[in-house]
Amino acid sequence: MRSDALKGHVDLLLLSVLEDAPAHGYRLAEALRDRSEATFDLAEGTLYPALYRLERRGLVTSRWETVSGRRRRVYRLTQQGAATLRTQREDWRAFAKAVEAVVT
């Protein structure tokens, strides 16, 4: 799937992955690849500006931590991020249901 098809949905995807557990950037990219079964053709480097945007809006926080002996920037969902995720998830389900009803 082309990356421009994902435009507007990256925030929802990242928040969804972070809902399970805090993660660093590479772990997030891995989770997106694994959970989508490598469907998304997303430049992994563009995840970071998206994460910075979420952080600026107070939806995630981050800090340097040592993970497996290496220094990593680990991202966590905030309460506000969890609330936004719930709203975006409901919106997405309503949207997907409507599209499905039309195209099938």
Add this chain to the structure above:
Amino acid sequence: MTIDGYLAGLERRLPRTRRRRFLAEAEEHLRDAAARHAAGGLSWQAAERAAVRDFGPVEVVARRLAAEAAVYETRGAALIALGAAALFVFPLYVVPENTLPPAQWAAKPTDITVLQVVTVTFWLTAVALAATSVAFTWTRWSHHTAHALVATGAGVMGSVLISAALVARWFTAAPVTSSWPLLAAPAALACLGTCVAAAAWARHRRTLLVR
């Protein structure tokens, strides 16, 4: 392209804001990705090339990061504009009675009262616009920060002009002592804040407006 070569290319193109943090995160990411590819059977050189390919073209990644950095930088400019505007409201809110020469008139001329009201209204509007600029940077509508900064700059400059008119009229009506430092200092800071906001807008307008 090797990871080191890719990171060097990124460093040349990245804005200063968040550059070090992003480069550190990018390096960790690329080395993890290369290790995964190498574990899958690629030579280390091929694994590095694959990691770099997955990370995305330098230009694309740098452009996205520049857009995000621009929001941070304009937030700083908007905060300065807000501080400058708020600073000027303080002396003018209690003003001019407390900062201008003691008035000798029995009853204040009507036009001065009108100018006072207009001046305070202008400055409060400038503060509200600056606050709106700052608030935009915390929302998904951050690309509107550039527009709000333009309005803030116009509001502050308009406020400076109407304030100057008030001060001139007051000194004409009550030409006794002066309190120039009290008026000039916040005015200079307000102008400085406006210039900083204008510079940030000029520097980032394209980045912010094309998002």
